[in-house]
Amino acid sequence: MIRVLDLEYPEHPYLNLALEEAIALAIGKRVVPETLRFWRNANAIVIGRFQCPSLEVNFEECISYKVRVERRFTGGGAVYHDLGNLNFALALRRNNPLIGEKLFRGFELLGKAVEFGLRSLGVKDVHFKPVNSVLIGKKKVSGMSGLIAKEFIFVHGSILVSSDLELLDRVLKAPYYNRREKFVRSKWHEVTTIEKALKRDVELEEIKRAIIEGLRKVLGYDFREKSIMAFERTLARNLYNEKYSKLEWSLGPCTMCPRKRIDEIIFKELTLNKIHQADELF
Template sequence: MLFVDNNGITNPRLNLALEEYLLRQVDEEQPILLFYVNEPSVIIGRNQNTIEEIDPDYVNAHGIHVVRRLSGGGAVYHDPGNLNFSFITRGKDDLHNFARFTGPVIDGLRAMGVPAELRGRSDIFVDGRKISGNAQYATPTRMFSHGTLLFDTDIAEMLRAINPRRLAIESKAVHSVRNVVANIRELLPGDMTINDLKAALLRSIFDDGPVPTLGLGVEDWQRVAAIAHERYDQWAWNYGRSPRFNVQKSARLPAGKIDTRIEVDGGLIQEIKIYGDFSGREDIAGLEAMLAGVPYDRERLTAALGEVDLNRYFGQMDGVTFIDLLY
């Protein structure tokens, strides 16, 4: 096995791009091990509806990254108290064999005095509390199995970031399962830092011997940056890839009661219908047509309505109030 040092990068877009680069473009016979720690982020499962998994106002206000990953499963929260691991291997015979990849991590935790165990298909628990979730992804020739390790994560912040607003959303997307969780730090017999945890796991995985590394050069990092830009920096991947869903919101405003029904597919508003007892000079159908095709995103909705006099449609309406109603 070869270890890849990510040079202390904490940008989730770059770390996910590095993992994808090692999967797709590094044809190495030996398994590869990658550790990384991210800035506060919500990492969305491949098949999830992003809007359904987060509070967009909260994550935007607090600078929390929202990035979709390649693997399936539920949304997870990353912060400087969360250590992520990834095993990248040739072939895909071990796809769905989570025991093979969680085993070395569990052994390392037990050596530290933490009685970890694999439960269900892909989670690591300690005394009935979840400390790690795992997921996998495969290409025709290679695969990775990656997971989180809650070491000293801000649990309260995690719950705020991945607790969606109470919207009437219907979707075929996969829903995240909320579990009772624990931080490894509180379970250790003695204190350590997240870097100590990483070092201890490396010692365990490599049997206290030297850690063979796979060095990356300037060209490798340029390719990683290109993957980050082409995929993980893109709204179309992080939000637009969400499954088709419907949003229904209503409010009693100075203009009257307003009820909106929005159908979103591919991140774009396919159809919007606005009902209510408001009264304006213009037919509301004109505003509905104007919003069709606009990305379902606060900034893009704001830009699309920037020059529109909403009073013509509602009698009394300001842009911020209307955006709050839509999003």
């Protein structure tokens, strides 16, 4: 049985990401059941663990549109989140036989589940594309990142349901290639949304049910909605207060970027009055 956790704090992206890591760690310690989580952010950019935000983010546009920036604990590229973007995360124990020792296998299983789910809604020409994308035709609608740690396997991703693609283009920088860079750069893909593909309004609950059914088909597990446990809450509070709410984590170890000081100032403006103690939030 896999627990379904429908838990989100859209106005607090730092807490949302602290919860992602807390759930993974709790599963690794065998304190909570293996989990599928659904959640959203309102107007945020989430960059990969090894990325330089100054290379990925148009901070001036983020100020104009009040888009916050945060770093996740997994690798991969930068993504834009709004309330039309549904995030999903599958956290399993390390010894799960379906994935084994290869993260790519996790991408494949979750990607196939998304593919099956979207097909059931009537989305045509949808397919998983290795390593970690789901496309409709040649346009990307979902991407994933993940981590295999000593005690857990964690794969998460997002689906563009009805996101503002124009704003996405404004706040994310178009990648360029520089062989001297030591950071992970995002790969450019033309994107689309589920609503564009289906040419109708799409409820998020439709997408959630479709993903669960896709995972049931791919994994063969039962899914049951349950609540977060006290251990996870405590862990998430600590991660939020000590890591995700800190400027040092969000901007990362990038010391060579000529824009670092400028972006620090802008980042502080973006987070002004937005950082709270976790106890105030949940």
